Structure formats: structure tokens, C-alpha cells
Amino acid sequence: MNITVRVWRQSGPEAAGKMVSYEVPDVSEHMSFLEMLDVLNERLTMEGDDPIAFDHDCREGICGACGVVINGTAHGRADSAVATTTCQLHMRSFSDGDTIDVEPWRAEPFPVIKDLVVDRGAFDRIIQAGGYISAPTGTAPDAHAAPVPKAAADHAFDAATCIGCGACVAACPNGSAMLFTAAKVTHLGLLPQGQPERKSRVVGMVHQHDEEGFGGCTNIGECTAVCPKGIPFETISRLNRDLLGAMLNPQT
Ligand code: SF4
Numbered sequence: 709m710n711i712t713v714r715v716w717r718q719s720g721p722e723a724a725g726k727m728v729s730y731e732v733p734d735v736s737e738h739m740s741f742l743e744m745l746d747v748l749n750e751r752l753t754m755e756g757d758d759p760i761a762f763d764h765d766c767r768e769g770i771c772g773a774c775g776v777v778i779n780g781t782a783h784g785r786a787d788s789a790v791a792t793t794t795c796q797l798h799m800r801s802f803s804d805g806d807t808i809d810v811e812p813w814r815a816e817p818f819p820v821i822k823d824l825v826v827d828r829g830a831f832d833r834i835i836q837a838g839g840y841i842s843a844p845t846g847t848a849p850d851a852h853a854a855p856v857p858k859a860a861a862d863h864a865f866d867a868a869t870c871i872g873c874g875a876c877v878a879a880c881p882n883g884s885a886m887l888f889t890a891a892k893v894t895h896l897g898l899l900p901q902g903q904p905e906r907k908s909r910v911v912g913m914v915h916q917h918d919e920e921g922f923g924g925c926t927n928i929g930e931c932t933a934v935c936p937k938g939i940p941f942e943t944i945s946r947l948n949r950d951l952l953g954a955m956l957n958p959q960t
């Protein structure tokens with residue numbers, strides 16, 4: 709395939725950015741989207757141009773680093789229309805002659821560092837505000853010392869699959885990170901080990917979410933449509949129930 713990519717180029721946090729077009733010939737449909745960018749970057753480097761900065765690590769949908777907006781959709785959209793990570797998007801989802809727009813996450817709490825790379829430190833600070841449990845150090849406890857009901861374990865595991873990619877924020881018209889925050893609150897709040905800090909956790913994490921400048925959730929649902937891990941919308945309802953309970957009855 710011969711394709712054209714129009715990429716957001718921005719040399720630094722304070723610099724003005726703009727879309728720049730590149731022709732990319734002989735793209736194999738078996739390439740991942742990031743491999744296509746690798747090939748383009750090799751050429752730019754050989755020609756003495758600055759390669760396009762983009763974030764990535766695992767390239768198998770685990771680390772959450774590779775977020776970019778492709779043709780207006782966070783992470784792009786695979787042929788199957790199933791939400792994916794950018795690293796798991798393949799060029800077979802595009803056609804010969806396509807023009808593909810590639811932009812960074814657009815949200816004030818995720819400032820652009822360079823080109824397609826944004827600073828997602830705001831997510832780390834939300835985690836620091838409550839995403840932990842108090843656990844005594846020492847010998848590992850017996851596996852069955854704290855029995856967990858199967859349904860709670862399953863829901864906690866599902867919430868724990870959130871990879872902190874930020875697609876939910878990029879897709880939300882309010883720039884809300886409620887799906888991410890709710891996943892982290894739910895993951896620990898459903899387990900017996902997470903009970904001692906359950907109330908302070910939800911209050912602290914939601915407070916930090918707002919401090920970082922993320923918007924509020926108004927039940928639009930764009931977040932779940934792009935979440936590569938299928939974190940369900942009801943996770944936000946669970947956060948709201950926990951938050952209300954903590955605010956009405958902070959002591960127990
Ligand atoms: S909730 Fe989904 S979209 Fe949001 S950060 Fe977690 S994995 Fe990414």
C-alpha cells in the first residue's frame with residue numbers, strides 16, 4: 709500500500725505545533741501501525757530529519773504507553789471495530805491511498821512533551837492519592853487466609869486490567885478521567901485487603917482527579933467505546949456509590 713500520514717509535529721511543550729504530511733510507500737498490511745511509523749522514522753533519520761517522537765514500550769497491549777489519536781479515534785479503530793491499543797492496530801485496517809491523521813491525546817492535564825508524546829504524570833498522581841493498600845511486610849500469607857467471593861474476585865480482576873493508557877480521557881468531550889479512576893478504586897475496593905482505606909481512597913483519588921484538571925463525568929460513554937480493556941461504564945457508578953458513602957459517613 710502507498711499511504712499518506714499527516715502527523716502532529718511539535719518540537720517541545722511551549723512550541724507551536726502543526727500537522728505535517730509524509731508519503732509512506734510500500735506499506736505491508738502485516739505491519740503494525742507503530743512499525744509503519746518506525747519505517748517512516750528510519751527514513752527521516754537517514755535524510756537528516758528529526759524522527760517523529762511517539763511513546764511505546766511493550767507493543768502487546770499491556771503497558772498503555774502507545775496512545776495516539778488516529779483519524780479522530782483514540783488508538784484508532786481496527787477493521788473489527790473492536791477497541792484496541794495503537795500497538796495492536798495493524799495496517800490491514802487501512803487501504804491503499806489512504807490519508808491517516810495522527811495526533812497526540814488532546815487534554816489539558818496531558819501536556820504535549822514532543823510530537824505525539826504527552827505527559828501522563830497526572831495518572832500517577834491520582835494513583836499516589838489512594839491506589840494502594842496497607843499490607844504488613846514479612847512472610848507471604850497463606851493463599852486462602854483471606855477468602856474472596858468469586859464474583860468480587862472476577863470484578864476486581866476485570867477492573868485491574870486497566871492499563872492507564874488515557875484513551876478514555878482523549879475520547880471524553882469533558883476530558884474526564886473517571887473511567888480510569890473508577891477502575892483503580894474498584895480494583896482495590898472489592899477486595900478484603902482494600903477495605904481499610906476504602907473511603908479515604910475514593911475521596912483522595914477523586915480529589916486528585918479534579919485537582920489535575922480532568923473534567924467531570926456526564927454519562928456520555930465515549931470512554932468505554934475506546935477502552936482497549938473493556939472497562940465497563942458501571943465501574944463509574946460503583947465509584948459514585950463509594951464516594952457518596954464516604955462523604956455521608958466518613959468515620960465508618
Ligand atoms: S479505563 Fe480503559 S481507556 Fe481508560 S486508562 Fe484504563 S484501559 Fe485506558
Ligand code: FES
Nearest residue numbers: 767771772774795
Ligand atoms: S506499547 Fe504497550 S500497550 Fe501499546
